[in-house]
Amino acid sequence: LPKSEYANRQLEENLMFGSPAAVIEKLKRYEALGVDEFIYYASMGLGQKQQKRSLELFCQEVMPAFN
16 A cells, blocks of 8 residues: 555544544544444553543444434
8 A cells, every 4th residue: 555545644534533523523424425334443552441431432422423
């Protein structure tokens, strides 16, 4: 893959991290393209406490936006 595909701006734009509002906005873009499934994966270098908090935020703040 060309180096440009790993630019910080592109990673920040496409990976699902950030505030719940930012994640909702990113997922809505995929939904508009017809994507209807998302695999949640939170262990990317996070400790157990942070993983748990991330999942709680996802369940409480993000998932309701897609009901």
